[in-house]
Amino acid sequence: MSNEIELIKDPGLPAHVHRSTDTDPKAAARAERQVAILFGLSALGTITLIYSYIFIKDDVFVFIPILGQTHLQQLGIGLGMALALFCIGAGLIHWAKTLMPDEEVIAQRHEFRSEDEDRSEFIKTVKEGAAAAGLGRRPLIKTTLGAALGLSALSPILLLRDLGPLPKDDLSKTSWKAGTRLVTDPGDRPLRPEDLEVGAVAQTLPEIEAGAHRSLADIGKDAVLLIRLRPEEFNLDAERLSWTHEGIIAFSKICSHMGCAVALYEQQTKHLLCPCHQSTFDVTRAAKVIFGPSARPLPQLAITVDADGYLVAQAPFNEPVGPSFWERSS
Structure with missing residues (x-):
């Protein structure tokens, strides 16, 4: 039986599939408009936030069936911020997926295995350390150490009781x-x-x-x-x-x-x-x-x-x- 290990041949990358935006100028222009719309909505969200903070009075409330009586200024600030952050993130993702370069790059992976001499030296050092600790010759220490470590893992579980029971309706x-x-x-x-x-x-x-x-x-x-x-x-x-x-x-x-x-x-x-x-x-x-x-x-x-x-x-x-x-x- 041969001791040589047969290397697996690198199958390479599958054939590159071009995006519609890579080959169709109209698709690219459409994607560009979509990204611009998302960025525009983000800007609108920021303007809504600024307008709500400056111009909406803090004593104005609006009734929303799901939320009930809601502070209009805070609602405007929250919705404006959410729209601004969501749309700028969605725009960046859409831009990256449809318009940025779409080229695969191969990075060759090299063997990271240590030399046999270094591996043998490491094993020798570990065995010498274990022998010096005397765990093999002292089963009582080994047993009690295992018990101590195992029981110590129960401490965090026990301390979680300090969080107390659920408040139920006590807060109300x-x-x-x-x-x-x-x-x-x-x-x-x-x-x-x-x-x-x-x-x-x-x-x-x-x-x-x-x-x-x-x-x-x-x-x-x-x-x-x-x-x-x-x-x-x-x-x-x-x-x-x-x-x-x-x-x-x-x-x-x-x-x-x-x-x-x-x-x-x-x-x-x-x-x-x-x-x-x-x-x-x-x-x-x-x-x-x-x-x-x-x-x-x-x-x-x-x-x-x-x-x-x-x-x-x-x-x-x-x-x-x-x-x-x-x-x-x-």
Whole structure:
């Protein structure tokens, strides 16, 4: 039997198939127009983005059946950017596939096998290292090392439990419900309307039963700001106005942008300010966003008084509090 290895003959490349744009000038011109149209649409998308950012007011909304009530400025910016990036990419791909040179180039592949002497030296070195480590002569170490390495692979799986269970509807609900009293934070003292002067601000939480404990998660969702204005200073529709009581209005303290605490109130302008990213909300218009990256007003809590004259919630929040999250209902 011959020790020689018969080399496989290089079959070469298949016969080159010319594209229609290589042989037909009309097809090439048509492809050129298609690429130009894609680039033109990309430019139109960029113009749409710029126009939306500069000229569309941030208080204009449009209703889309699939998306619901949508901020028109942000919709224009998003669609414009998507059109610009998609069409410029599609244009470049179409240009490369139809008009750029279509020539195959053969690059000869050479043998990368090391010399026999180098291969033998490498094997010798590995065997000497294994012998020096003594794994073959120390089965106890070999066994325990294998067990240690195998068990260590379970650590990442175990640590994944720190991600916690799925939130289900926890992100959409708070502790507020109809009849829940508003109590001071700190202090847990129930509030009456006369406790707040015009221009005053108070941070409140829902009252809990004696001996009960508030979790940090609940505090993070339940915090509410009470602000008292003169009733004639509000610019609200009838429904929103019915959620106030004697000029007292209540909003979630959790910013609708990234979840920071909205902690600054400008008494002269009647504006609430988030210190993290400067989102600004107009209290007189149901915490409407007038500046900053936030896309929606602060959720308003409908309030009234109970039979004892204490401020209570009329109902839970009508929408989830805090920043956007997957499957948010509004």
